[in-house]
Amino acid sequence: xxxxxxxxxxxxxxxxxxxxxxxxxxxxxxxxxxxxxxxxxxxxxxxxxxxxxxxxxxxxxxxxxxxxxxxxxxxxxxxxxxxxxxxxxxxxxxxxxxxxxxxxxxxxxxxxxxxxxxxxxxxxxxxxxxxxxxxxxxxxxxxxxxxxxxxxxxxxxxxxxxxxxxxxxxxxxxxxxxxxxxxxxxxxxxxxxxxxxxxxxxxxxxxxxxxxxxxxxxxxxxxxxxxxxxxxxxxxxxxxxxxxxxxxxxxxxxxxxxxxxxxxxxxxxxxxxxxxxxxxxxxxxxxxxxxxxxxxxxxxxxxxxxxxxxxxxxxxxxxxxxxxxxxxxxxxxxxxxxxx
Amino acid sequence: xxxxxxxxxxxxxxxxxxxxxxxxxxxxxxxxxxxxxxxxxxxxxxxxxxxxxxxxxxxxxxxxxxxxxxxxxxxxxxxxxxxxxxxxxxxxxxxxxxxxxxxxxxxxxxxxxxxxxxxxxxxxxxxxxxxxxxxxxxxxxxxxxxxxxxxxxxxxxxxxxxxxxxxxxxxxxxxxxxxxxxxxxxxxxxxxxxxxxxxxxxxxxxxxxxxxxxxxxxxxxxxxxxxxxxxxxxxxxxxxxxxxxxxxxxxxxxxxxxxxxxxxxxxxxxxxxxxxxxxxxxxxxxxxxxxxxxxxxxxxxxxxxxxxxxxxxxxxxxxxxxxxxxxxxxxxxxxxxxxxxxxxxxxxxxxxxxxxxxxxxxxxxxxxxxxxxxxxxxxxxxx
Numbered sequence: 001x002x003x004x005x006x007x008x009x010x011x012x013x014x015x016x017x018x019x020x021x022x023x024x025x026x027x028x029x030x031x032x033x034x035x036x037x038x039x040x041x042x043x044x045x046x047x048x049x050x051x052x053x054x055x056x057x058x059x060x061x062x063x064x065x066x067x068x069x070x071x072x073x074x075x076x077x078x079x080x081x082x083x084x085x086x087x088x089x090x091x092x093x094x095x096x097x098x099x100x101x102x103x104x105x106x107x108x109x110x111x112x113x114x115x116x117x118x119x120x121x122x123x124x125x126x127x128x129x130x131x132x133x134x135x136x137x138x139x140x141x142x143x144x145x146x147x148x149x150x151x152x153x154x155x156x157x158x159x160x161x162x163x164x165x166x167x168x169x170x171x172x173x174x175x176x177x178x179x180x181x182x183x184x185x186x187x188x189x190x191x192x193x194x195x196x197x198x199x200x201x202x203x204x205x206x207x208x209x210x211x212x213x214x215x216x217x218x219x220x221x222x223x224x225x226x227x228x229x230x231x232x233x234x235x236x237x238x239x240x241x242x243x244x245x246x247x248x249x250x251x252x253x254x255x256x257x258x259x260x261x262x263x264x265x266x267x268x269x270x271x272x273x274x275x276x277x278x279x280x281x282x283x284x285x286x287x288x289x290x291x292x293x294x295x296x297x298x299x300x301x302x303x304x305x306x307x308x309x310x311x312x313x314x315x316x317x318x319x320x321x322x323x324x325x326x327x328x329x330x331x332x333x334x335x336x337x338x339x340x
Numbered sequence: 341x342x343x344x345x346x347x348x349x350x351x352x353x354x355x356x357x358x359x360x361x362x363x364x365x366x367x368x369x370x371x372x373x374x375x376x377x378x379x380x381x382x383x384x385x386x387x388x389x390x391x392x393x394x395x396x397x398x399x400x401x402x403x404x405x406x407x408x409x410x411x412x413x414x415x416x417x418x419x420x421x422x423x424x425x426x427x428x429x430x431x432x433x434x435x436x437x438x439x440x441x442x443x444x445x446x447x448x449x450x451x452x453x454x455x456x457x458x459x460x461x462x463x464x465x466x467x468x469x470x471x472x473x474x475x476x477x478x479x480x481x482x483x484x485x486x487x488x489x490x491x492x493x494x495x496x497x498x499x500x501x502x503x504x505x506x507x508x509x510x511x512x513x514x515x516x517x518x519x520x521x522x523x524x525x526x527x528x529x530x531x532x533x534x535x536x537x538x539x540x541x542x543x544x545x546x547x548x549x550x551x552x553x554x555x556x557x558x559x560x561x562x563x564x565x566x567x568x569x570x571x572x573x574x575x576x577x578x579x580x581x582x583x584x585x586x587x588x589x590x591x592x593x594x595x596x597x598x599x600x601x602x603x604x605x606x607x608x609x610x611x612x613x614x615x616x617x618x619x620x621x622x623x624x625x626x627x628x629x630x631x632x633x634x635x636x637x638x639x640x641x642x643x644x645x646x647x648x649x650x651x652x653x654x655x656x657x658x659x660x661x662x663x664x665x666x667x668x669x670x671x672x673x674x675x676x677x678x679x680x681x682x683x684x685x686x687x688x689x690x691x692x693x694x695x696x697x698x699x700x701x702x703x704x705x706x707x708x709x710x711x712x713x714x715x716x717x718x719x720x721x722x723x
Contacts, residue, residue, distance in 0.1 A: 021705060022704055022705060023703065023704050023705025023706075024703060024704060024705065025699075025700055025702065025703060025704075026699065026702040026703075026704055026716060026723075027699055027700060027702075032621065032622040032683070032693075033479070033480065033600075033601045033621050033622065034620065034621055035479045035480060035600075035601070037474075044620075045607055045620040045621060046620070047618035047619070047620060048617075048618040048619065049619060049620070049621060049622060150704065150722065150723050152722070
């Protein structure tokens with residue numbers, strides 16, 4: 001009887017997990033000749049016989065019932081309520097150039113005029129080896145994502161040993177996967193995908209991010225999400241050894257001092273797991289282990305966008321005042337004694 | 341000895357009689373009337389049997405539909421001892437629309453005009469007199485002059501054959517002029533056992549299904565009986581660009597009116613700057629053997645059959661045809677060419693866009709979709 005109950009629970013758990021592999025009627029997403037009723041519809045044709053482009057499908061208002069994640073909303077979303085883990089492009093599309101990645105495929109988004117180079121550009125490193133001065137314009141979503149909507153995932157950890165990567169994060173849309181592996185030991189992002197993209201969120205209901213392959217690692221083969229960010233922003237990742245000159249990432253939270261107090265996962269300032277830890281996980285965990293779990297780029301940033309400059313997850317200017325505790329300041333989640 | 345010779349001759353005659361030939365036989369007055377007058381009454385009639393006082397082209401006693409339609413549900417009929425393919429069954433033929441049947445053995449290979457005539461214009465080609473449409477030209481009709489078609493289309497003239505039709509000679513206006521003489525041609529060059537590539541396509545009568553210039557091997561009962569080893573064999577082309585190239589493929593015939601879907605320039609066609617994935621539109625005259633060795637397309641096969649089994653549900657084309665060639669299996673080398681007819685039946689089906697199967701039944705994310713659903717998944721085997 002006990003075995004039957006466990007078996008049934010597994011079936012229920014599996015069926016509740018949202019998979020990236022799409023299902024449903026083909027015509028929901030595809031059109032064979034981009035022709036209907038004898039004439040062409042507007043905007044297309046689109047690659048892969050799609051009825052719309054990336055942002056066309058991923059624009060909307062998240063309400064907990066949508067089965068497609070919306071990363072751009074045409075009316076201002078309520079940050080932290082109906083925005084998802086990666087954030088929302090709304091603010092960068094409405095006048096705040098520094099509030100999101102400037103993906104110009106999104107209506108209203110233009111190149112950030114403040115930059116002549118990608119932040120963190122290091123000559124000769126990663127993409128800059130071929131892409132010159134490092135002022136690449138993000139014209140398309142596929143600069144960061146290589147979508148495989150029909151790909152099969154083995155779950156719960158996505159992307160560690162399979163073609164489909166965590167949130168489709170891989171640079172091999174334009175280059176073969178062996179290229180990124182050989183150039184800077186990156187094998188596509190791994191992680192556990194929250195089934196509603198963190199529309200609902202708590203200490204045990206969230207994504208799980210992959211950190212460094214090993215402690216102090218910068219050169220090992222990696223599925224780290226921070227190392228992925230470093231493809232463009234290497235200066236904020238790889239040039240930061242010894243005494244900190246820049247905020248660390250893919251470095252373990254110290255198991256001493258104020259950092260040792262961060263022991264319960266706080267989605268405001270998430271941590272990443274050591275890759276060897278992540279691969280053994282079956283679900284999100286509320287436990288944070290200082291000395292092992294790591295600070296990540298995503299501990300502080302939302303890559304699509306937020307209402308705040310530098311794509312920060314919280315209002316750094318107004319909420320983070322040393323000596324003044326504030327639960328809305330993500331800095332104090334790790335720097336537990338700085339808030340007073 | 342004399343008896344043996346006569347026996348052999350008799351057996352040959354029986355064997356010959358089994359293979360359906362386009363070349364008609366029998367009494368001339370089965371099809372022709374000299375003056376359309378007999379006892380003061382016309383001899384010609386339409387597809388419903390009503391008399392036609394106007395004399396018909398080629399001295400025929402009826403129209404295309406008069407011979408090639410039925411008042412019931414049958415998809416073949418006997419006219420004076422000859423079996424005639426029926427493409428419009430006015431009583432409504434059966435058609436199982438799921439992706440594992442798609443009308444196989446229920447309608448002929450080209451489908452049936454019944455649904456275009458009775459349900460709506462999305463169910464078939466809207467030949468004048470059969471169905472109607474709000475279209476003013478065929479979808480994808482551009483560069484028509486590149487295909488020998490008129491620069492502008494006249495839907496009121498859309499006929500079975502000729503300049504504004506599919507069959508026959510497109511340089512001739514009207515069905516009778518377009519098809520003239522074809523029914524009397526020796527088309528043995530289009531049969532599997534006697535296929536002759538040098539003759540095929542040279543005249544209307546020697547062209548696949550009277551589609552001038554098009555080569556192919558004609559199934560002897562128009563796929564009334566059909567299986568992986570008993571079917572039409574289509575000519576395709578293994579292209580590396582979507583420019584117009586071979587003019588002998590079945591997809592080229594479609595392109596004469598739907599050119600953009602086959603050879604459109606720029607983003608009017610299948611691709612933009614690069615031929616291949618990601619496509620803008622569904623490719624045709626493209627060999628799936630060009631896909632990666634481990635791709636899903638290398639698992640093409642008839643449902644509930646081994647991978648590599650030809651599927652008459654989603655037929656593919658060969659880059660070259662020959663007498664007695666193997667037609668029941670494919671090798672993914674110039675024999676898995678995607679065609680327009682891989683997905684469509686030209687005359688009509690119960691499905692929108694004259695698809696061979698119900699597109700709305702194609703559910704992505706199903707386990708083993710090739711064998712469980714068929715249809716699109718006969719090629720897209722892991723979607």
